[in-house]
Amino acid sequence: MAGDPVPSVHSLDKPEKLQTLLKQDRGDDCLSCKIVGGGAFLGLGAYSYISGQAQLEKQRALILASNSRFGMRSRSIAITATSLVFVWLGIYRIAK
Numbered sequence: 001m002a003g004d005p006v007p008s009v010h011s012l013d014k015p016e017k018l019q020t021l022l023k024q025d026r027g028d029d030c031l032s033c034k035i036v037g038g039g040a041f042l043g044l045g046a047y048s049y050i051s052g053q054a055q056l057e058k059q060r061a062l063i064l065a066s067n068s069r070f071g072m073r074s075r076s077i078a079i080t081a082t083s084l085v086f087v088w089l090g091i092y093r094i095a096k
Contacts, residue, residue, distance in 0.1 A: 034094050041090030049083035 029037075056063075056075055063072060 034096075038090040038092075038094030041086050041093055043090075045083045045086030045090060048086060049079060052079035052083070 053076065056072065056079065060072065063075070
């Protein structure tokens with residue numbers, strides 16, 4: 001503590017570079033952490049697609065009878081898009 005140099009006001013007033021801060025903030029992930037994290041997202045994407053489509057088919061008659069603005073096609077697209085986002089996050093997690 002006694003040997004620590006006191007920074008000048010000028011050096012404290014100057015903002016740090018964003019790229020330097022991002023490099024310092026980046027944590028080192030081990031390979032197994034990447035695989036487990038990415039696998040969790042990939043599994044979540046597969047599960048949400050399979051279970052979402054199954055529930056949608058189970059409720060098909062009720063949805064069609066309700067005359068909702070959102071029919072079967074838009075709901076199916078929403079389930080597929082959500083699942084694809086999870087799969088993309090899994091791939092991104094494994095690749096980074």
